[in-house]
Amino acid sequence: MLLCSRRGDLVPAPILSFPSCNLPEKLLQNLEVAGFEMPTPVQMQAIPSALIGQNLLVSAETGSGKSGSFLVPIVSYCAKFNADKPHGERKPLAMVLTPTRELCIQVEEQAKLLGKGLPFKTALVVGGDAMAGQLYRIQQGISLIVGTPGRLIDLLAKHDIELDSVSILVLDEVDSMLERGFHEQVMQIFRALSQPQVLMYSATIPKDVQKMANSMVKDLTIIAVGKPNKPTGAVKQVVIWVDSKQKKQKLFDILTSKQHFKPPVVVFVSSRIGADLLSEAIGITTGIKAVSIHGEKSMKERREILKSFLVGEVLVIVATGVLGRGIDLLHVKQVIVFDMPNSIKEYVHQIGRASRLGEEGSAMVFVNEENKNLFRDLVQILKSSGAAVPRELANSRYTFGSSTNKGEKKRKYGF
Ligand code: ADP
């Protein structure tokens, strides 16, 4: 672990094993079955704090086990609270908000795994699936709601759902939620609850997130594991200077090279139409099975695509930002950033998909003059990770832009 800092009152000592923190026996068994032999660094710090009710703002690298660090306390709390409650009397006790449907699905799946065999049921509240079914599920006595802010507001506006018992609110990938304009919706949901414990998570923590956290709760404990706003050191970044017109050919070259193609691969592009066209072109030109995934596809399609990818039927996924955040893509060790995203933070998240728990992965990144706004930040990131900087990038005047330019960027990206 690189560095770990925390600020706040009376912070408990980190745990070194799961059995040391008084968790229900069945939860310990579930952790074992899931292959969680030891807590990860962020779990060592965040679990004991969350268990004693502290409000947390947690930053840790992508793939470092942040979901487990809020789900273990949630499952433990709910299982203990429900221990002697008949099924009909159970009410929502915890809520997790995330910016995307995919991430919600993944968090809910992990929650189910950890809560198996315990008095703990979950409900998923995301767009794309019928609301009636989601409402029915909530009325069946679930303990955890996992949802996107927009859909949840929709549901709360149309139906009377009792939220008085919700005692834990998690905001996962909170910086991304703010960037996507969910601030007011998140606050609306927060105000509908009765002063819950708040746990906020992200790989990157800009100033506006800290401000929001302080406006929601007093006594905020901040936990930072690793270097915030930096990419995980486990992903080797290879930046390739390539003109826009040549990008497709370059990609085909990589995908058809035994040495360079390490499937399954995620290719990130900037638009939905671009994702569709590129996945088609890959199939036609290289014969490799590729599919696209983006926000215009239905929930069912997106689920099926991810499944076929995870079982190895599809080797290449061409994705827009929907896959950039928080999704754990098991087995993926290679990411190709075909179009640089709009911010360096998004870039950090995208290349993070190539690694979990410090396993090595690689990111091939296409860059050219069109990405000049990011040159300065990109070069800094590359240098701090010990990655090579292509000559064109190193020599560009945009890499050494004026200080006014820097100020603008600072405001725009928040760090
Ligand atoms: P993050 O939210 O920090 O990006 P995740 O919570 O999605 O990371 O976890 C990344 C991967 O690590 C997942 O596959 C998860 O199942 C696995 N994982 C999490 N905690 C542990 C642990 N203690 N031991 C083993 N694997 C773990």
Ligand code: MG
């Ligand atoms: Mg996560």
